[in-house]
Amino acid sequence: MSRLHYIRPETLAEALDHLDRHGSRNRILAGGTDLVVDLRNGDARPEFILDVSRLHELKGIDVTPEGVSVGAGVTLSEIQSSDVLERHAPALRKCSFTFASRQVRNVATIGGNVAHCSPCGDTVPPLVIHEARAVLASRRGLREVLVEDIASGPYACSLPPDELILRFILKPAADVTFADFQKIGRRRELVIARINAAAMARQEPDGRLSFFRFSLGSCTPTPHRMPEVESCLDGRVPTAELVWEAGRLLAERTIAITGRRPSTIYKEAAIHGLLVRMLHPLVTS
Amino acid sequence: MDASSVRIRFTLNGQPRSAEFPADTTALKLIRDVLKLKGTKEGCGIGECGACTVIVDGKAVNSCLMLAAQLDGRTVQTIEGLGSPEALHPLQEAFVKEHAVQCGFCTPGLLMSTKALLDINPAPTRAEISKAIAGNLCRCTGYRHIFASIEDAAHTRKEQT
Numbered sequence A: 001m002s003r004l005h006y007i008r009p010e011t012l013a014e015a016l017d018h019l020d021r022h023g024s025r026n027r028i029l030a031g032g033t034d035l036v037v038d039l040r041n042g043d044a045r046p047e048f049i050l051d052v053s054r055l056h057e058l059k060g061i062d063v064t065p066e067g068v069s070v071g072a073g074v075t076l077s078e079i080q081s082s083d084v085l086e087r088h089a090p091a092l093r094k095c096s097f098t099f100a101s102r103q104v105r106n107v108a109t110i111g112g113n114v115a116h117c118s119p120c121g122d123t124v125p126p127l128v129i130h131e132a133r134a135v136l137a138s139r140r141g142l143r144e145v146l147v148e149d150i151a152s153g154p155y156a157c158s159l160p161p162d163e164l165i166l167r168f169i170l171k172p173a174a175d176v177t178f179a180d181f182q183k184i185g186r187r188r189e190l191v192i193a194r195i196n197a198a199a200m201a202r203q204e205p206d207g208r209l210s211f212f213r214f215s216l217g218s219c220t221p222t223p224h225r226m227p228e229v230e231s232c233l234d235g236r237v238p239t240a241e242l243v244w245e246a247g248r249l250l251a252e253r254t255i256a257i258t259g260r261r262p263s264t265i266y267k268e269a270a271i272h273g274l275l276v277r278m279l280h281p282l283v284t285s
Numbered sequence B: 001m002d003a004s005s006v007r008i009r010f011t012l013n014g015q016p017r018s019a020e021f022p023a024d025t026t027a028l029k030l031i032r033d034v035l036k037l038k039g040t041k042e043g044c045g046i047g048e049c050g051a052c053t054v055i056v057d058g059k060a061v062n063s064c065l066m067l068a069a070q071l072d073g074r075t076v077q078t079i080e081g082l083g084s085p086e087a088l089h090p091l092q093e094a095f096v097k098e099h100a101v102q103c104g105f106c107t108p109g110l111l112m113s114t115k116a117l118l119d120i121n122p123a124p125t126r127a128e129i130s131k132a133i134a135g136n137l138c139r140c141t142g143y144r145h146i147f148a149s150i151e152d153a154a155h156t157r158k159e160q161t
């Protein structure tokens, strides 16, 4: 059996060289909150661990001409205390408040959360409603993919092993009047979501929604936008009846993707209720 | 797993230290088994109980979820750096006074989470305390005495300054 080596590159170029040569035998380490558990229980058996946690290219939250840039190495605690995100991506900031524990948030990164491809990753629905793209680097150059397309299934990452996520670019929430993240779990603190969801909207003075985005996580193999639910509400006045109908549609679409299972009886009602509760502040009579 | 060795330098409880260990060693294993500081506990080993909490560069973290190699160049505080049997830290005194310790397994981790909180927020509200220690499980006390001692320590500290 081969030996495990720990590598901490000084520069991004060094990191990409290493990934180019050893990508398939390597695992990237950011905060380690997923990877160290996987090493412990034998789910990960790499020959190399590449610690990217000190590369400054993966740090920082900035407003750029392309959109809001969030470094892959930004921790959940940094997201929680970011004024830039409160202004431009409030649902992303909100998800950090119910994410794991203080100790985990202090080291867990957004890049690791996305790359781990858990269906329950709490940062994914908020990224998806911003149509976020991941900027990927390798020796072959830079490219971008939609965050929605990174997971090809539960815990299955579609990125080739020589690529590193540098940062995420979010479309800023222009004139959005409402944004929210909700999660349902088995208890209040330190809970992995059974259902999570993010939404944002712009509501005109006459009550009409001139913009609406919604993404569901945990229930389907990978988190993604729900176009049927979006178009049910976009451009319309969200009355109590319409929001109820949107909730029903969401539950129906989710079951169409997952099929009926023993948990469906609970999830159908819970998903329906989650959307109704979430959109309650928008309801105009 | 066979692993090549890693050498690091870091500051532990105020003292410069160096250490060498296999690459797959966790920070918890380094602290307990290599450096023989047994105050930091292993409960679950997967980030859920907080018994292994230490402070790295001012932040509370789970040492079971971290590789020891990640500590290179960092400043680390463990429970051994908080007070001594002769001179307890005010937080430790408050835990004793308010009966916040029963079996004591959770206590070192709770004290480190609390210290990290009070260092940045000397007068936390009950909700802020609750958020800071939500990752520290206690099977014995029911938390009431723990909250009381943290509030007591924060209060005493305020009066002293």
Ligand SMILES: Cc1cc2nc3c(=O)[nH]c(=O)nc-3n(C[C@@H](O)[C@@H](O)[C@H](O)COP(=O)(O)OP(=O)(O)OC[C@H]3O[C@@H](n4cnc5c(N)ncnc54)[C@H](O)[C@@H]3O)c2cc1C
Residues within 6 Å of the ligand: A027, A028, A029, A030, A031, A032, A033, A034, A035, A036, A052, A058, A072, A073, A098, A099, A100, A101, A104, A107, A108, A109, A110, A111, A112, A113, A114, A115, A116, A120, A121, A122, A123, A163, A164, A165, A166, A190, A191, A192, A193, B046, B047, B048, B065
């Ligand atoms: C007790 C506990 C509670 C938790 N609660 C929650 C919760 O409430 N919500 C939630 O969503 N998650 C939760 N998690 C999981 C969460 O901590 C992780 O998903 C975390 O965000 C991963 O980030 P990391 O920096 O620790 O990643 P690491 O463990 O370092 O890496 C995770 C994976 O991502 C890859 N990776 C990391 N960075 C990059 C990069 N830049 N480019 C390419 N690949 C990369 C790694 O190779 C690895 O496969 C919890 C975990 C624990 C232990």
Ligand code: FES
Residues within 6 Å of the ligand: B041, B042, B043, B044, B045, B046, B047, B048, B049, B050, B051, B052, B053, B062, B063, B064, B065
């Ligand atoms: S031993 Fe680290 S959190 Fe339980």
Ligand code: FES
Residues within 6 Å of the ligand: B100, B101, B102, B103, B104, B105, B106, B107, B137, B138, B139, B140, B141
């Ligand atoms: S005192 Fe026993 S676990 Fe807290």
